[in-house]
Amino acid sequence: MAPLSRQRLGAALVLLAAVAAVGSLAVSAATAPDLGTGAANDTTTDRGRTLVGMQAEGRVALLDANGTPVWRIDSEGVDYFDVTMLDNGSVLAGFIAGDQDDCGRYESPCARTGFRLIEPSPDPRVAGEWSFPVRSKRNSEVHDIEVLPSGEFLLTDMEYERVLTVAPNGTITWQWNASRRYDAPPDPTRTDWLHINDVDRVGDGRYMVSVRNANQLLVIERGEGVVEVVNEDENRADDENCKGYRGFADHDNDSDGDVLCGDPGMLDHQHNPQSLGPDAVLVADSENDRAVELHENEGEWTIAWGVESANAVGFDWPRDADRLPNGNTLITDTRNNRIVEVTPNGTTVWRADTGRWPYDAERLPYGEVTDDRLPRLNATGDTLDRGGESVLPFVDRAYAGLSFVVSLPTWFQPWHIGVIAVTVVLAVVGSGLVWSGRRNQ
Known part of the structure; x- marks a missing residue:
């Protein structure tokens, strides 16, 4: 190819790249729906305050009815998860902190x-803490914690994949x-095995x-073990x-590779189920984005x-969904960095931006x-359609990592990363x- 033709082709490719990148971002931003602001929320109902735990932001905050922080606490190098306000006004929060020196058997x-x-x-x-060392800050967290009528603390543990209770003096009193x-697996601390959250x-x-x-919810009874399974392996x-998360496998090699995996069309790597009684449950169906x-x-x-x-x-x-006494549902929309309240027919009546x-x-x-x-609700919300498997999973992983570090606008989607x-x-x-053409002139 002649040097001049090579330069022209190169210049055309550079121009095409610039137009494609800028154009895709500009069109998406221009056509994005108007989300409004917290001040535009429906104020005909006294919604009270909303307590929020933010993982990547390392923050716990109390928001007023307009979504404005009443107070907040930020902790460097800390991720916060489940948050609960106790009767005395104190807040109980699951957390993980990196760069710790008290490491027990770990380096x-x-x-x-x-x-x-x-x-x-x-x-x-922070007025008090109960914690234990884990190998890694990733996929080893205590995501959930609540106080039992006995005064014990009930919590999950993803390091050893267990559920346990802890007495007020810090002693473990029971575990499953x-x-x-x-x-x-041979060592659950080295892989994201079950991610009990x-x-x-x-x-x-x-x-x-x-x-x-x-993709399963279990009901465990102390002294009996598992007594019920929601989304059985069929x-x-x-x-x-389920095996897409590499820690999940037939580790005993006794089932010809078969594992206990629920239907992803019903639940796909869910978070924070809320029991609505013995035969109903509300779930943040995270990987299905609903x-x-x-x-x-x-x-x-x-x-x-x-x-x-x-x-x-x-x-x-989304990683949390709570049914409210008025019949609405409060949803924590993680990668869109927002909390929303929707009515039974799916209408948004309140929202707040978060970290x-x-x-x-x-x-x-x-x-x-x-x-x-x-x-309890019936089919008055959206017509649900489970999202298909990603064609380019590496793009989704890149998007997830970027959203953890930077607060992305809601119109920015994984496909933008592919275009870029x-x-x-x-x-x-x-x-x-262009450089080659100029060099050979």
Whole structure:
């Protein structure tokens, strides 16, 4: 190719790359729906305050009815998860902190996880902590914590994949190990095996547990073990969905590769289920980008209600959904960095922007009620359509990592990263052609 032609082709590629990159971003931003502001919320109802735990932001905050912070506490190098306001006004928060020196059997620095007691006034501060060392800050956290009527603390542990209770003096009083049901790897601390991320008391000595990587909810009874499973393993074709998280496998090699994996069309790597009674549960169906209510009838669980968007913006990895006494649902939309309240028909009546990656929100003074006093819904929300598997999973992973570090606008989607990657290649090739053409003149 002649040097001049090479330069022209290179210049055209660079121009095409610039137009594609800038154009895709500009069009998406210009056509994005108007989300409004917290001040534009429906104020005809006294919504009280909302407590929020934010993972990537490392923050716990109390928001007023307009979404404005009343107080907040920020902790460097700390991720916060489930938050609960106690009767005395103190806040209980699950957390993990990196760069720790007290590491037990692990090399320093390590991470420590557990729960913290936060006193909001006069100035927010950490007043107490119960924690233990873990190998890594990633996928080893205590995500959920609540206080039992006995005064014990009930919590999850993803390092050893267990549910446990801790006495006020810090002594572990009971635990259930997931290895009693699922095939365990040689060392659960070295892989994201089950990712047990939630536990709620649903009766005397009965706990509902979310096993994220198995797409299942379990009801565990102290002294009995697992007594009920929501989203049973019924189709071996579902196994690849669970095995996509490399820690989940037939580790004992006794089932010809078969694993206990629920239907991803019902639940796909869910978070924070809320029991609405013995035969109904509300779940943040995270990888399906929706919140769903499941009902049980004659032993079969089905989707009775769901919602996939708010203010015309689809949910992106929601990780909490709470049914409120007024029948509305409070949803923590993690990668869109917002909390929304939607009516049974899916209308958005309240929203608040948060810091990066909110994990859990609870509306005060109710908190997360887990019994049959709350309203149940039927199919009045969105027409649900489970999202398909990603064609380019590396793009989704890049988007997830970027959203953890930077607060992205809601119109910025994973496909933008794909477009940018292609345009970078075009720009590099084009620049090379221009340089080569000039060199050979």
